[in-house]
Amino acid sequence: xxxxxxxxxxxxxxxxxxxxxxxxxxxxxxxxxxxxxxxxxxxxxxxxxxxxxxxxxxxxxxxxxxxxxxxxxxxxxxxxxxxxxxxxxxxxxxxxxxxxxxxxxxxxxxxxxxxxxxxxxxxxxxxxxxxxxxxxxxxxxxxxxxxxxxxxxxxxxxxxxxxxxxxxxxxxxxxxxxxxxxxxxxxxxxxxxxxxxxxxxxxxxxxxxxxxxxxxxxxxxxxxxxxxxxxxxxxxxxxxxxxxxxxxxxxxxxxxxxxxxxxxxxxxxxxxxxxxxxxxxxxxxxxxxxxxxxxxxxxxxxxxxxxxxxxxxxxxxxxxxxxxxxxxxx
Amino acid sequence: xxxxxxxxxxxxxxxxxxxxxxxxxxxxxxxxxxxxxxxxxxxxxxxxxxxxxxxxxxxxxxxxxxxxxxxxxxxxxxxxxxxxxxxxxxxxxxxxxxxxxxxxxxxxxxxxxxxxxxxxxxxxxxxxxxxxxxxxxxxxxxxxxxxxxxxxxxxxxxxxxxxxxxxxxxxxxxxxxxxxxxxxxxxxxxxxxxxxxxxxxxxxxxxxxxxxxxxxxxxxxxxxxxxxxxxxxxxxxxxxxxxxxxxxxxxxxxxxxxxxxxxxxxxxxxxxxxxxxxxxxxxxxxxxxxxxxxxxxxxxxxxxxxxxxxxxxxxxxxxxxxxxxxxxxxxxxxxxxxxxxxxxxxxxxxxxxxxxxxxxxxxxxxxxxxxxxxxxxxxxxxxxxxxxxxxxxxxxxxxxxxxxxxxxxxxxxxxxxxxxxxxxxxxxxxxxxxxxxxxxxxxxxxxxxxxxxxxxxxxxxxxxxxxxxxxxxxxxxxxxxxxxxx
Numbered sequence: 117x118x119x120x121x122x123x124x125x126x127x128x129x130x131x132x133x134x135x136x137x138x139x140x141x142x143x144x145x146x147x148x149x150x151x152x153x154x155x156x157x158x159x160x161x162x163x164x165x166x167x168x169x170x171x172x173x174x175x176x177x178x179x180x181x182x183x184x185x186x187x188x189x190x191x192x193x194x195x196x197x198x199x200x201x202x203x204x205x206x207x208x209x210x211x212x213x214x215x216x217x218x219x220x221x222x223x224x225x226x227x228x229x230x231x232x233x234x235x236x237x238x239x240x241x242x243x244x245x246x247x248x249x250x251x252x253x254x255x256x257x258x259x260x261x262x263x264x265x266x267x268x269x270x271x272x273x274x275x276x277x278x279x280x281x282x283x284x285x286x287x288x289x290x291x292x293x294x295x296x297x298x299x300x301x302x303x304x305x306x307x308x309x310x311x312x313x314x315x316x317x318x319x320x321x322x323x324x325x326x327x328x329x330x331x332x333x334x335x336x337x338x339x340x341x342x343x344x345x346x347x348x349x350x351x352x353x354x355x356x357x358x359x360x361x362x363x364x365x366x367x368x369x370x371x372x373x374x375x376x377x378x379x380x381x382x383x384x385x386x387x388x389x390x391x392x393x394x395x396x397x398x399x400x401x402x403x404x405x406x407x408x409x410x411x412x413x414x415x416x417x418x419x420x421x422x423x424x425x426x427x428x429x430x431x432x433x434x435x436x437x438x439x440x441x442x443x444x445x446x
Numbered sequence: 447x448x449x450x451x452x453x454x455x456x457x458x459x460x461x462x463x464x465x466x467x468x469x470x471x472x473x474x475x476x477x478x479x480x481x482x483x484x485x486x487x488x489x490x491x492x493x494x495x496x497x498x499x500x501x502x503x504x505x506x507x508x509x510x511x512x513x514x515x516x517x518x519x520x521x522x523x524x525x526x527x528x529x530x531x532x533x534x535x536x537x538x539x540x541x542x543x544x545x546x547x548x549x550x551x552x553x554x555x556x557x558x559x560x561x562x563x564x565x566x567x568x569x570x571x572x573x574x575x576x577x578x579x580x581x582x583x584x585x586x587x588x589x590x591x592x593x594x595x596x597x598x599x600x601x602x603x604x605x606x607x608x609x610x611x612x613x614x615x616x617x618x619x620x621x622x623x624x625x626x627x628x629x630x631x632x633x634x635x636x637x638x639x640x641x642x643x644x645x646x647x648x649x650x651x652x653x654x655x656x657x658x659x660x661x662x663x664x665x666x667x668x669x670x671x672x673x674x675x676x677x678x679x680x681x682x683x684x685x686x687x688x689x690x691x692x693x694x695x696x697x698x699x700x701x702x703x704x705x706x707x708x709x710x711x712x713x714x715x716x717x718x719x720x721x722x723x724x725x726x727x728x729x730x731x732x733x734x735x736x737x738x739x740x741x742x743x744x745x746x747x748x749x750x751x752x753x754x755x756x757x758x759x760x761x762x763x764x765x766x767x768x769x770x771x772x773x774x775x776x777x778x779x780x781x782x783x784x785x786x787x788x789x790x791x792x793x794x795x796x797x798x799x800x801x802x803x804x805x806x807x808x809x810x811x812x813x814x815x816x817x818x819x820x821x822x823x824x825x826x827x828x829x830x831x832x833x834x835x836x837x838x839x840x841x842x843x844x845x846x847x848x849x850x851x852x853x854x855x856x857x858x859x860x861x862x863x864x865x866x867x868x869x870x871x872x873x874x875x876x877x878x879x880x881x882x883x884x885x886x887x888x889x890x891x892x893x894x895x896x897x898x899x900x901x902x903x904x905x906x907x908x909x910x911x912x913x914x915x916x917x918x919x920x921x922x923x924x925x926x927x928x929x930x931x932x
Contacts, residue, residue, distance in 0.1 A: 343549070344552045
């Protein structure tokens with residue numbers, strides 16, 4: 117298939133119209149909406165961090181409506197068990213009579229858009245129940261593997277304020293999230309709009325803009341967007357620069373890092389770069405696309421050292437420094 | 447196709463890129479030139495400054511070479527810069543193509559015609575390039591940069607031109623300052639001699655009064671001083687003559703003859719007789735004989751005038767140690783002569799004669815001797831040849847290496863009359879007698895160091911050496927002559 121201007125422009129306009137549709141329900145948060153869409157079209161999952169009441173759940177609901185995809189929400193609690201998410205085998209009975217047939221009862225994960233609300237409140241055992249689903253798009257229960265319908269996207273949220281009784285996500289789990297998004301507090305103007313929309317008589321009704329087939333087609337086209345070697349090299353050098361023993365940059369920040377980003381970080385940079393290029397109407401990835409993807413793609417893939425934690429350094433600050441110091445071309 | 451080939455291919459596909467490359471090069475060239483123009487303007491001023499400060503008389507427009515050199519340098523640097531960069535990467539960045547060109551080039555490089563995006567990127571790039579206006583893309587620094595650099599270049603040109611109005615020669619010290627300084631030096635050197643101290647005082651006083659005197663008064667005062675110095679030198683010579691007699695280095699007859707010669711009262715024959723007596727005297731050293739002989743020959747060349755000068759030279763030869771006072775007075779005499787020159791005075795007749803005899807006068811100045819006798823108080827080495835022939839006023843002097851027929855001429859007649867022993871001594875001294883006997887030739891073979899010493903002395907007389915260093919220099923070269931084995 118040859119991509120011509122018509123296909124590309126149609127694709128671009130549909131993605132933008134999807135964004136506009138979501139924005140009908142969500143005031144502001146434009147960047148977050150774009151990044152969630154990036155996760156969707158790149159086939160990744162997003163970890164959304166923000167205080168309660170910022171519209172995380174509303175965003176996911178709006179996404180489901182605008183895509184006409186089934187969405188489910190799981191409230192993670194300490195007593196939530198993996199089977200509560202994945203589902204379980206049950207013995208089928210009709211009335212008082214047991215038929216004696218064991219059937220798999222699908223859990224809420226069998227959806228296409230999954231909101232894992234306050235994921236850090238569940239135990240690591242339950243959290244890890246998501247691992248296979250997120251990475252492979254399959255669920256294995258009782259020796260049987262079940263495919264999840266594509267596209268499948270997990271949007272997990274976590275509350276950064278309440279740390280008591282929470283189980284921080286293990287590094288392996290964190291790495292499986294394509295992006296980590298920080299939901300900012302709305303500004304006063306946005307707050308006015310939020311109040312006007314949510315306290316009125318009717319909530320906006322969203323109409324579907326894309327269907328499953330189109331999403332999967334767009335995912336395929338997006339992956340075909342070429343990346344020049346120099347841009348790819350730039351993404352790799354940025355990823356290497358997140359490591360404490362890196363050779364890129366000036367080493368001024370390396371003491372604050374314990375572990376750097378995995379190759380998944382570089383993959384996220386390139387894929388997200390392709391999505392941003394598509395949004396920009398380009399058929400190629402630029403350095404700027406990589407820079408734009410760097411924070412959401414790398415901030416959760418770096419682990420701060422004790423020194424970094426003690427000095428209150430954030431991974432965003434380190435990424436800023438890396439972007440400043442790593443040159444586009446060697 | 448290689449990477450370079452692909453670059454060329456892309457440049458063909460998008461001709462605007464070529465224009466961009468050229469514009470970028472011109473911008474680089476201009477920027478580098480603007481950086482180099484400042485040091486170049488400073489360098490261009492060096493010859494003008496040297497001229498203004500009278501340090502070196504270089505033509506001021508030599509400095510302007512710095513500008514073409516800076517242009518050349520800017521060209522070289524710009525070419526190096528252009529070669530050092532990846533043209534596609536640079537164009538991509540400069541034209542804000544967001545790596546479209548890079549990606550397109552790589553797609554073409556890899557021959558990946560199957561990429562569904564290849565044509566799309568190509569058309570997209572072309573569309574963007576069509577909208578790009580290169581006019582504002584590589585602007586040349588103008589405004590204050592242009593004004594500043596133009597001002598600097600024009601200023602340096604003007605300054606260079608203006609420096610042409612300044613004479614590159616040092617302004618000679620004023621007569622007044624010469625006198626004051628000379629007076630001070632003389633006072634410092636002649637602490638024991640009352641007459642000389644008085645002379646020093648008069649010089650200083652005259653120097654101070656100089657600005658208040660009329661030209662005529664100043665000339666008169668200066669002439670008086672010169673005469674006083676001449677008188678003191680004569681006086682010293684007479685004293686010296688008496689001392690020589692008292693020390694029995696000369697007999698009474700010689701003393702009287704020399705005394706009369708100083709008063710210009712001897713005939714030519716008497717002078718010749720006196721010189722012969724002196725030459726044949728047993729205590730006359732070989733070099734002394736030679737010097738006397740040369741002085742006499744010069745005397746004869748001038749038509750037997752200037753007995754007093756010859757007498758002084760003879761006395762100097764007889765009393766080589768001389769006196770420090772005479773040396774001081776000679777220096778003072780020269781200083782007064784310089785001062786007179788500064789004032790546009792020719793100096794008195796005696797001075798003119800001495801100048802010509804020393805070969806230090808201009809070629810245009812009247813020279814009574816043609817070749818110069820050579821000052822006996824310094825060295826007698828110039829007597830024979832009249833010193834280096836390239837010195838002004840000595841154009842007729844034969845070169846030392848030149849062969850000439852020995853036909854006993856009136857000038858050389860004395861040689862023929864010299865005792866046999868003396869002639870033989872001459873051979874040892876560097877004269878070879880060449881057969882045949884009847885018309886033998888004299889070939890002077892000066893030892894190199896002797897020749898060197900002699901030439902240097904000639905130069906010393908031409909060059910203005912500070913008075914207090916003159917002795918040092920002279921002694922050095924005199925010492926060179928002495929070290930030569932006899």
